[in-house]
Amino acid sequence: MASAREEALKKAEKLLRTGKLDLAIAEYAKMIEDQPRDWNTRNILGDLYVRANQPDKAVAQYEQIADHLYTEGFFPKAGALYKKILKIKPDLESAQLHLGDISAKQGLLADAKAYFVGVASRRRARGDKAGADEIVVRLGSLDPGDFDARAAAAQTLERAGDTVAAAMQYRSMHADLLEKGRTADAMGALREAVRLNPDDTAGRVELGKAESRRGTPKRRSSISIAPSPAAIRRCCSR
Helix, strand or coil, rough: CCCCHHHHHHHHHHHHHHHHHHHHHHHHHHHHHHHCCCCCHHHHHHHHHHHHCCCHHHHHHHHHHHHHHHHHHHHHHHHHHHHHHHHHHHCHHHHHHHHHHHHHHHHCCCHHHHHHHHHHHHHHCCHCCCCCCCHHHHHCCCCCCCHHHHHHHHHHHCCCCHHHHHHHHHHHHHHHHCCCCCCHHHHHHHHHHHCCCHHHHHHHHHHHHHHHCCCCCCCCCCCCCCCCCCHHHHHHCC
């Protein structure tokens, strides 16, 4: 004997075959209300909403599925659905941010930057400075080799009053630049860290030794350790 759900599914399919789209949608919606985690049926419902020219309702269905897949760690499948969502609503930030995270997890840093920069640019365009700054800081932790982005993040943190985090960012840059043999740039980063954290005794000692060895007045390094606002805008418009 067929279950009630099987009967409901047959009814919904029959309604679709006879061109009764609205009634079919109502049947699938009832099934979702009964079993919210029936992801296959939810996806069908999303597709039907697209056919019915109800994009917001379609996106709502797809987002629930994509968020579930993302939470469970099925990143490629989640990414495919978020991209499907963006075809319907290209400016949906939640989908762009998730795609940025997924791209970063997959090592696709250029794609991740593109998604995050897109969000930052739109936020800045609508006057959401705090929201744009949040993305600048996020970009600073995305690619360890992108020292311009890391410096922009540090300056943004300082401007927001989080001098501790800014100093830590510069300290981290100092270590990474030293590892790459970029001594002058590393000292520039350390100088910024000490400026923000006067209690960094070890940093002051290291700077003093470096200045003694060099025997010249202090100068800033060539790296954009404290980029200008224009540089930050360029970072978020690439």
